[in-house]
Amino acid sequence: MSVDWSKIMKPYxxxxxxxxxxxxxxxxxxxxxxxxxxxxxxxxxxxxxQDLFDLVxxxxxxxxxxxxxxxxxxxxxxxxxxCLVGRVEGKVVGVTNGVLRDxxxxxxxxxxxxxxxxxIGAYLWPCKLxxxxxxxxxxVVEASAETPIGSRKLFKTYGFTEHPDKVSxxxxxxxxxxxxxxxxxxxxxxxGELLG
Ligand SMILES: CC(C)(COP(=O)(O)OP(=O)(O)OC[C@H]1O[C@@H](n2cnc3c(N)ncnc32)[C@H](O)[C@@H]1OP(=O)(O)O)[C@@H](O)C(=O)NCCC(=O)NCCS
Numbered sequence: 001m002s003v004d005w006s007k008i009m010k011p012y013x014x015x016x017x018x019x020x021x022x023x024x025x026x027x028x029x030x031x032x033x034x035x036x037x038x039x040x041x042x043x044x045x046x047x048x049x050q051d052l053f054d055l056v057x058x059x060x061x062x063x064x065x066x067x068x069x070x071x072x073x074x075x076x077x078x079x080x081x082x083c084l085v086g087r088v089e090g091k092v093v094g095v096t097n098g099v100l101r102d103x104x105x106x107x108x109x110x111x112x113x114x115x116x117x118x119x120i121g122a123y124l125w126p127c128k129l130x131x132x133x134x135x136x137x138x139x140v141v142e143a144s145a146e147t148p149i150g151s152r153k154l155f156k157t158y159g160f161t162e163h164p165d166k167v168s169x170x171x172x173x174x175x176x177x178x179x180x181x182x183x184x185x186x187x188x189x190x191x192g193e194l195l196g
Pocket of ligand 1: 051052053056057110111112113115116117118119120121122123144145146147149150151153154
C-alpha cells in the first residue's frame, strides 16, 4: 500500500499541564532539528538501571537516530514517527514516541521520564493516545508494557485488551486500545489544557 504520509501526519497541538510540584509542563511534538537535544537529555537514563530506564531510554535514542536517517523502525515507516516532548521552562523532562503501521493502526513505542515522582510519564501517556486517536485519527493502537512499572502506571487502568497469545514488536504481550475505548476513558485521563 502506497501512502502519502505527509497528508496524514500532523503535529500535536500541544498541552499545558501543571505538575504536582506546581511546575508547568508543556507537551509538544518535536521536530527533527531537536533530535540531538532530546537524545542528549535522555543519555543520563542510559546508565540508570532501576525499572529498566536504561533499556527504554536506549531504544528511544536509537529510534530518534533511525528517524533522523529515514530508516524504518520495528517494521514501520520512518515518516510515521512522532515524539511528544514534555518540557519545564524549556528543559526536557520526559518523552513519549510512536509510529503508525498503516493509516488506521498506531504502534506505540516508548515513554520515559527524566525526573521521577512527578507523574510526568503518567501525564505524557494520555497525550500520546490523544495524538493517535484525536489528531492522527487511527482506529486502534497496538502497545505493549516493556516493564512492570509501565504496566502498572500506563496500562492497568486504561482498559487495554490483552492478547496473551500474541507478542508485540517488543516481544512482550500485545495489548490494544480501540477508539471506542479511548472515547470512554479520555475525559478521566487527560489533564491540563490543549493549546492551539
Ligand atoms: C513508566 C514511567 C514512564 C512512568 O513515569 P511517571 O508516571 O513519571 O512515574 P515515575 O517514574 O516517577 O514513577 C513513580 C513511581 O515509581 C516509584 N518510584 C521509584 N523510584 C522513584 C523515585 N526516585 N521517585 C519517586 N518515585 C519513585 C514510586 O513508587 C512511584 O509510584 P506512584 O507514582 O504510584 O507513587 C517511568 O517510570 C519510566 O520512564 N520508566 C522506565 C521506562 C518505562 O518503563 N517506560 C514505560 C514502558 S511501558
